[in-house]
Amino acid sequence: MGATEDGFDDLLTSIGFGPWQIIGISATLLVVAQIPIHQVGSPFLNGPMSFRCSPTPPSEELSRVPDLRKANGTYFNNKCLEVPMDFRNNIASISSNGTAHFTGLASCPYVEYDTSIFASTIYSDWHTICEQEYMRPLYQMVYNTGGLIGSTMCGHIGDKLGRKASILIGSVGHLIAVVLMLTIPSYPIVLTMRFILGVMVSVMLLPSWSLALEVSLPNQRSLVGMLMGLPYSFFTSVNAGVACYLRTWEYILAVGICPGVILIFLVLFLDESPRWLIQRGREEEAIQVLNRAVKLNKSKLSTPLDFTVRKLSQAGTSSERRTADGEETSSRSALRELFRYIRSPAMRLIIILTTPLWFIQSFLYLSVSINANNFTTTSPFLYLALTGAMDASAIILSTPLATRLGRKTMVFGGMFGGALFLLVEQFVPTDFGWAKWVFVMVGFLLIGSAFQVNFIYGPELFPTEVRTRGFGFLNLISQAGFVCTPIVTESLAKNVWWAGGVLFGIAGMLGSLTVLPLPETRNMPLAETLQDAENRMKKSEDKPISDS
Structure with missing residues (x-):
């Protein structure tokens, strides 16, 4: 491995774990805390009614008598009307009467x-029913599409401007988008803000995730990374x-983004x-930051900090960094860098296999999370609460197991086992409702375990420079997997009851098989350069031979 990699991990170990790391990790925790209300909150915010x-307009007498309106559950029939064509063009807006709302829909x-x-x-405020039913899945899809676009930007922002600047830009933009979404009564504005x-x-x-991992001690990196999902x-x-x-979407959303204000x-x-x-190459700033870390953690170093930092900066990664910085002035630098990594057998294998792995795991995770309205129409709150509990259990259980069994075993076992439970659930009779709940929640527990481990495994596969x-x-x-999720949960599963479980x-x-050829990263220093990644792959390939 590169000298910079080993040396910086040794430096972090000398500084120790303390308040300095806690601040960086807390920022990541607050970022993660804001995600659920946007990612899996659609059963509440955009839940069907x-x-x-x-x-x-219905008669006032009927509106004043709730028992007549319910009519043993048959009054709300979810059926649209067949309206003559001449009537479609002559709908005039009339004030709402009682509990009835004028929609303008033919x-x-x-x-x-x-x-x-x-x-x-x-769903009810903007009447995404009947001929506007196609608009309902857009609420989830535009958010994940924004995440997809953001993923193409955040890597460059994080590597060019830095981790701290990226967190500041994102947190301020996030708060502004939520405020506009809550204050402007327009569905196009809602969708636009969801995208943002x-x-x-x-x-x-x-x-923020990279920051938390990069400031953590080597022997604590797995634990910190796993617990950041809690x-x-x-x-x-x-x-x-x-x-x-609360039962009202504006209030639910306002409470859900409170961690962002603290952030x-x-x-x-x-x-x-x-x-x-x-x-x-910003050695002076690095020295200032590390001096602050030494003071906050009350550490004592055997070697002067400025000497250690400059020695690390002059290690093998410095030449590659200068070359990359020089290439950035050329319009062809991005293409050159891409070809550079594609030519690397190790990185080529990582890119090819992690692509379907992350698509499928994200598709499964979100599909089960937001499937409350298909799985149960009476307990969406209990369903989401249990998925949160299962997700937390997955993190707590997979954290010690990942340090013992390794990343690959956990990802493969979680995805394969979870998929099997979701498939078997389709064959459980509806009379055994408790059994269906058990199969779905255990399946989600296993998928959540694989998903959480992959958020540590994925970054560890790539060298620090990228x-x-x-x-x-x-x-x-x-995010591409997330975007495709509403197609199944909002359309396919409603028309073909067994399609969702079988597809999941x-x-x-199939997705679990893609992890098998990848290298194990448990108890290994983070790769700093492309050559480090190549050496790690070679050691991974040679390990079975040496063990035997």
Whole structure:
């Protein structure tokens, strides 16, 4: 491995773990805490509500008698009207009457919503029913599309501007987008802000994740990386409880983004990654940051810090860094860098295999998470709360197992086993509802374990000089899987009841096979350069021979 890699890990070990690392890790935790309300909050924010269409405003007598309106559950029939063509062109806006809302839709001029589960959602506020039903999946898709676009940007932002600047840009943009989404009553604005939220979350997430890993001690990196996912699980369950109490999408969203407000203030005390500063040739800034780390952690170093940093900067990675910086002035630098990595057998194998792996795991994870409205129409709050609990359990259980069994074993076992449970659930009779809940939740537990381990495994596969961009590429593929999720959960699963489970099972089993040829990274120093990645791959290939 490169001298810089081993030397910087030794330096971190000398500094020790303390308040300096806690600040950087806390920033990542706050970034992660904001994601659930956007990623898996659609069953609450955009949850479907049973409705009844009418060509004219319902009578006031019917509106005043709730028992007649419910009519043993048959009043809200979710059926659109067949309206003559001449009537479609002569719909005039008339004030709403009682609980009926004027929609302007030809097949549903007036609509009443069943408010027994939700007081209001985006679904009811903008009437994404009947001929506007196609608009409902857009709410989830535009967010993940924004995340996909953001993934193409965040790698460059994180590597060029730094981890701290990326977190600041993303957190401020995220807060502005939410405020506009809550204050401007327009569905196009809602979708636009959702797209921007996807971009901003990606701009925050990947650099902050890299920062937390890069400041952690080598022997604690796995533990820190695994536990960083706990805020996502915790706030998934918290959002379910908040939604069960508030029942109105604006209030639920406002509470869900509270961690983002705290994050903006925490960034003021956040230091840049010294590992990144050294990679960029900014030795003086790295020395200042590391001096602050020594003071906060109350450490004592045997070697002067400025001497150690300059020695690290002059190691083997410095020549590659200068070459890369020189190439950036050329319009063909990006293409050259791409060819440079494609020519590397190790990186070529990593890119080819991690692409389907991250697409499938993300598709499975989000599909199960937001499938509450298909799996149960009466307990979406319980469903999301349990998925949050299962996700937290996956992190707690997989953290010690990943350090013992390795990344590859955990990812393969989690994806294959989870897919098998989801497939078997399709054959459980509906009379055994408890058994169906068990199979779905255990399947999600296993998939969540693989998903969490992969968020450590993925960045570890790439060298430091392109780690953020490599992780950004994986997140881009992950977002592509997220974008495709509503196609199955909102369309296919509603028309063919068994299609979702069968597709989840087969995809998960096939995806688990892609991890087998990849190198193991457990208890290994982070690769700093392309040559380090090549050496690691060779050692991984030689290991079975030496062991035997």
